[in-house]
Amino acid sequence: MIPYIDANLPSYADRGSPGQWNLTTTIRAINVALPPENAGLLMKPGILLFILALLIMVPFRPTGSVAFLPNARAELSATNPEFTFQANINGWNASQPSGTNPTIISTALFASQILTANAYVVDSAVHSLAYYQPGTLPSQVSVFDTCASANTCLASVSVTPSSPGNLQFAFPSAKTFELYCQHHPFSMHAKVFVYNSPDINGDHTVNIVDLVSVAIVFGTNSTSSSFNAKADQNRDNLVNILDLVLVAKNFGRNL
Numbered sequence: 550m551i552p553y554i555d556a557n558l559p560s561y562a563d564r565g566s567p568g569q570w571n572l573t574t575t576i577r578a579i580n581v582a583l584p585p586e587n588a589g590l591l592m593k594p595g596i597l598l599f600i601l602a603l604l605i606m607v608p609f610r611p612t613g614s615v616a617f618l619p620n621a622r623a624e625l626s627a628t629n630p631e632f633t634f635q636a637n638i639n640g641w642n643a644s645q646p647s648g649t650n651p652t653i654i655s656t657a658l659f660a661s662q663i664l665t666a667n668a669y670v671v672d673s674a675v676h677s678l679a680y681y682q683p684g685t686l687p688s689q690v691s692v693f694d695t696c697a698s699a700n701t702c703l704a705s706v707s708v709t710p711s712s713p714g715n716l717q718f719a720f721p722s723a724k725t726f727e728l729y730c731q732h733h734p735f736s737m738h739a740k741v742f743v744y745n746s747p748d749i750n751g752d753h754t755v756n757i758v759d760l761v762s763v764a765i766v767f768g769t770n771s772t773s774s775s776f777n778a779k780a781d782q783n784r785d786n787l788v789n790i791l792d793l794v795l796v797a798k799n800f801g802r803n804l
């Protein structure tokens with residue numbers, strides 16, 4: 550029996566977020582029981598074919614629909630990720646079905662990408678949606694709504710029963726940031742997971758160079774000498790097909 554693995558990347562729409570993106574990808578790879586380094590070598594021909602296919606398709610994309618890659622145009626026009634947060638003294642509820650005080654996870658949210666947060670009050674209190682640096686404890690949050698770098702606050706917006714809050718913010722790095730209500734930090738504490746940018750070389754466009762950047766370290770992990778943390782899109786300490794797909798999803802985008 551040949552062992553295999555199914556790598557299924559949940560689509561943006563499946564996560565209950567705005568449905569501009571609708572890519573569901575299932576990839577089947579054989580021989581995953583091999584050590585990561587060897588598995589990477591085995592996958593190389595597949596990766597090269599994958600990249601070649603993308604290169605062939607790219608010239609057709611701006612002029613019309615591409616039947617065999619229907620999501621390509623949608624990706625190019627995808628808007629910034631957007632979430633709605635419900636402010637309640639007992640905890641944040643996001644628009645995602647992840648419950649109270651969730652960790653916000655969306656592949657559309659990567660470093661330097663603007664997240665639009667809409668917050669509205671669902672009880673009768675005054676709240677303040679605020680992003681803090683990773684690791685900031687509830688006891689370190691300013692309860693007087695004074696957002697400053699000195700208290701590791703990155704951005705905040707006040708939310709009252711009569712006035713919803715809107716905050717646009719670009720997380721500076723691929724980390725997991727703290728999301729507090731500054732007035733109720735002990736009960737209202739969610740997190741925001743930020744992916745690595747698919748623009749790996751930082752030239753503001755996602756192109757073949759970025760795909761190759763992932764391909765050449767394919768199969769490595771964080772203990773490998775050639776490991777490239779920026780290529781590890783989902784920050785799971787492995788560079789595998791999931792990371793390649795995340796870059797491919799954004800292929801052609803200007804960031």
Ligand SMILES: [Cu+2]
Nearest residue numbers: 676730732733
């Ligand atoms: Cu609050």
